[in-house]
Amino acid sequence: MDKSNILEIKDLHVTFYTEDGVVRALHGVSYDVPENETLGVVGESGCGKSVTALSVMRLLPRPQARVEQGEIWFRDKDTGEEINLLNLPEEHMRHIRGNKISMIFQEPMTALNPVYTVGDQIEEAVLIHNPKMSQKEARERAIEMLKTVGIPAPEKRVDDFPHQMSGGMRQRVMIAMALSTNPEILIADEPTTALDVTIQAQILELMNKLQEQFGMSIILITHNLGVVAQNADKIAVMYLGRIVEKAPVREIFHDPKHPYTEGLLASVPRLDKGGLKEHLPGISGSLPSPYNPPPGCKFHPRCPYAFDKCRVEEPPQVEISPGHTVCCWLHTKEETRHE
Amino acid sequence: MNYLIKRILELIPTFLIATLIAFILFSLVGDPFEGMRQDPRLASQVERLKRIYGYDKDPVTRYFLWLYNFFKGEWGYSIMAKRPVFNVVVERIPVSLAMGVANTVLSTLFGILLGIYSALHLYSTADYAATALVFFGMSMPSFFFGVLGLFFFVISWPLFNVGLMTPGFHPEMANLLEKTIEYGRHLMLPILLLTVLGMGGFVRYARSSMLEVLNMDYIRTARAKGLPENVVVRKHALRNALIPIVTLLALTLPGVLGSAPITETIFSINGLGKLFIDALGANDQMTLMANLVISIVLVIFGNLLADILYTVVDPRVSLE
Numbered sequence: 001m002d003k004s005n006i007l008e009i010k011d012l013h014v015t016f017y018t019e020d021g022v023v024r025a026l027h028g029v030s031y032d033v034p035e036n037e038t039l040g041v042v043g044e045s046g047c048g049k050s051v052t053a054l055s056v057m058r059l060l061p062r063p064q065a066r067v068e069q070g071e072i073w074f075r076d077k078d079t080g081e082e083i084n085l086l087n088l089p090e091e092h093m094r095h096i097r098g099n100k101i102s103m104i105f106q107e108p109m110t111a112l113n114p115v116y117t118v119g120d121q122i123e124e125a126v127l128i129h130n131p132k133m134s135q136k137e138a139r140e141r142a143i144e145m146l147k148t149v150g151i152p153a154p155e156k157r158v159d160d161f162p163h164q165m166s167g168g169m170r171q172r173v174m175i176a177m178a179l180s181t182n183p184e185i186l187i188a189d190e191p192t193t194a195l196d197v198t199i200q201a202q203i204l205e206l207m208n209k210l211q212e213q214f215g216m217s218i219i220l221i222t223h224n225l226g227v228v229a230q231n232a233d234k235i236a237v238m239y240l241g242r243i244v245e246k247a248p249v250r251e252i253f254h255d256p257k258h259p260y261t262e263g264l265l266a267s268v269p270r271l272d273k274g275g276l277k278e279h280l281p282g283i284s285g286s287l288p289s290p291y292n293p294p295p296g297c298k299f300h301p302r303c304p305y306a307f308d309k310c311r312v313e314e315p316p317q318v319e320i321s322p323g324h325t326v327c328c329w330l331h332t333k334e335e336t337r338h339e
Numbered sequence: 340m341n342y343l344i345k346r347i348l349e350l351i352p353t354f355l356i357a358t359l360i361a362f363i364l365f366s367l368v369g370d371p372f373e374g375m376r377q378d379p380r381l382a383s384q385v386e387r388l389k390r391i392y393g394y395d396k397d398p399v400t401r402y403f404l405w406l407y408n409f410f411k412g413e414w415g416y417s418i419m420a421k422r423p424v425f426n427v428v429v430e431r432i433p434v435s436l437a438m439g440v441a442n443t444v445l446s447t448l449f450g451i452l453l454g455i456y457s458a459l460h461l462y463s464t465a466d467y468a469a470t471a472l473v474f475f476g477m478s479m480p481s482f483f484f485g486v487l488g489l490f491f492f493v494i495s496w497p498l499f500n501v502g503l504m505t506p507g508f509h510p511e512m513a514n515l516l517e518k519t520i521e522y523g524r525h526l527m528l529p530i531l532l533l534t535v536l537g538m539g540g541f542v543r544y545a546r547s548s549m550l551e552v553l554n555m556d557y558i559r560t561a562r563a564k565g566l567p568e569n570v571v572v573r574k575h576a577l578r579n580a581l582i583p584i585v586t587l588l589a590l591t592l593p594g595v596l597g598s599a600p601i602t603e604t605i606f607s608i609n610g611l612g613k614l615f616i617d618a619l620g621a622n623d624q625m626t627l628m629a630n631l632v633i634s635i636v637l638v639i640f641g642n643l644l645a646d647i648l649y650t651v652v653d654p655r656v657s658l659e
Contacts, residue, residue, distance in 0.1 A: 057563055094565045099565055105560065110555065110557065112557055114557070128566055129565060
């Protein structure tokens with residue numbers, strides 16, 4: 001593992017065996033999460049963003065999903081050990097899940113158990129990872145965390161049931177719960193997608209503030225480029241179970257290399273170029289069926305630059321500048337392109 | 340609280356309407372006392388009985404007369420037993436209650452346990468076996484299943500006693516233990532058969548409820564916290580899965596008394612169910628009414644109980 005990384009995913013392959021057929025959900029996904037930084041994972045629905053995150057948590061749906069190949073290395077800051085999470089026995093994984101790596105989800109309305117108070121649910125997370133703590137201390141911790149995430153009158157709201165709170169408040173509770181154990185990584189799977197735009201901004205700002213305060217890494221999964229532009233340090237763009245481009249956030253936005261990234265960026269309305277009057281170009285075609293992906297580069301049926309080689313052979317990953325990699329025949333060396 | 344009071348007050352019109360409908364339906368069948376004229380010893384009584392029970396007046400007046408008498412504890416005269424209905428009905432309650440309680444407790448308990456086990460072991464052999472049992476229980480008619488039970492476990496292979504109570508057994512002289520044993524030996528087979536037939540619905544309900552809950556986002560949240568799987572299931576899934584089942588439980592309340600007229604008849608058990616069937620054959624309207632009122636009251640209170648229990652188990656629902 002690189003010293004500056006807290007998590008490294010290496011060549012991860014995940015396959016779903018469903019009644020309708022076999023889906024190769026992840027096909028050689030690799031990315032690194034640097035310490036105390038935010039990695040944005042971007043892509044359309046079904047591209048494997050969440051599957052990668054659930055693989056890290058070891059929460060893939062069983063028995064359908066199977067990890068066929070790959071490693072997920074995690075550095076435990078307390079012991080300095082480097083652990084391959086995929087080889088960890090389940091009991092050991094439970095000490096990591098929710099303790100060192102926490103996760104929050106897209107739907108705050110349904111992510112909390114309706115029959116327990118939010119306090120109960122936070123205390124439960126605290127107690128399971130701190131068995132020596134008393135009920136009273138756990139409750140104090142829950143109130144403190146609610147205060148940290150900006151819930152007014154936390155000593156009262158701690159006894160609220162989830163249905164007594166708004167969507168934004170519930171997502172704050174989810175964050176409070178996730179951070180109550182001081183995790184080293186927070187995986188946020190579309191944390192603001194279900195929220196109003198104003199609440200979205202508040203939640204993202206809160207996550208940024210807490211990242212500084214708690215000193216943790218964030219994996220921010222989203223399909224919203226605006227969200228990652230403001231919050232991520234590095235970005236990984238995914239398409240059909242593969243990472244097509246990885247780069248620092250500035251480079252992605254100013255110098256995208258992969259035609260898919262280019263297309264995604266072109267479809268974001270921009271106030272500085274033409275504003276709202278301009279026609280927004282989309283990416284032509286639609287996402288191919290995951291049961292029957294196209295041969296060669298998975299993006300070629302929708303790619304405006306596709307040539308013969310793209311239709312038969314998958315492009316390798318090439319580093320075009322430090323920290324910026326791309327999988328595209330356009331950016332491989334001239335001689336390999338036409339061999 | 341106001342809602343609760345309103346809800347309780349609503350029981351009164353429900354009771355009146357249900358009993359009125361039952362009463363009118365029986366009135367359509369015809370005057371029950373006319374049949375007594377054929378018996379020379381009773382013929383002289385007919386006019387007097389008709390007058391007492393309002394059969395010389397219109398059905399609506401008769402209904403209110405019946406209602407008034409009913410609350411006084413005078414439930415009418417049983418043509419079949421030639422005794423007051425109240426005594427006839429009350430005598431039949433213990434045996435029906437014993438059978439009904441045992442059957443309800445067993446079928447709900449095993450039904451829910453099996454349903455949840457099925458959901459947690461989806462598509463396992465046990466799950467398929469449970470599904471087969473559900474289909475069997477839900478599609479097998481009790482009149483046929485009862486006769487099969489009699490044939491196999493009483494005649495071919497005499498495991499159980501059935502029919503009338505053992506000769507020489509005097510319930511009024513026996514102590515509670517002796518009574519329990521006596522009842523048990525005679526009621527075991529019908530209770531088992533009714534349990535198999537009755538648990539099907541609960542297995543299906545509990546299984547689908549549990550499956551639905553296991554796919555909820557908050558179960559994923561519970562797992563993501565690092566809780567062990569048994570805590571996820573017991574604390575987070577079970578509690579939610581039981582919410583709809585608890586209400587279903589309250590609705591089984593009418594089943595504890597006389598829910599099995601056919602089975603009681605097949606096994607010659609003198610309970611409320613058999614009383615109902617016999618009274619039906621004899622056009623014994625007063626007995627039928629009393630029997631129906633018991634069911635009506637239990638259904639009404641079962642529904643009220645379901646509403647109240649719902650607010651107890653689900654914090655999202657309140658009585659306000």
